[in-house]
Every structure is written in C-alpha cells, then in structure tokens.
Amino acid sequence: MRYRRADAVGGTYFFTVNVAERRSDVLVRHIDDLRAAMKTVKSAHPFAVW
Secondary structure, eight states, rough: OOOOOOTTTTOOOOOOOHHHHHHHOOOHTHHHHHHHHHHHHHSSSSSOOO
C-alpha cells in the first residue's frame, strides 16, 4: 500500500490508538508492546513525543 505522508520539517502529527471493542482493556494490558514498538520505530525514524 502506498500511503500519502506529509513531509514538513518540524511538523507536528497526532495519532490515536483505538481498539474495535471499546470496553476492552487489551490496550492497557499490552501497553508495554506498544511502547516497545514506538521505541523500535523511533530508533529508525527519530521523533519526539510530548
């Protein structure tokens, strides 16, 4: 799939993580997996999270 991406130096981007089952606690239970994925991506594509 070819995604369109904005390429603005110093740009600010927002993202939201949702799960299909809104009452599920799967995201909370697997937050360490999300953090690990963010760390992996950040090492290849540096960014800041505030």
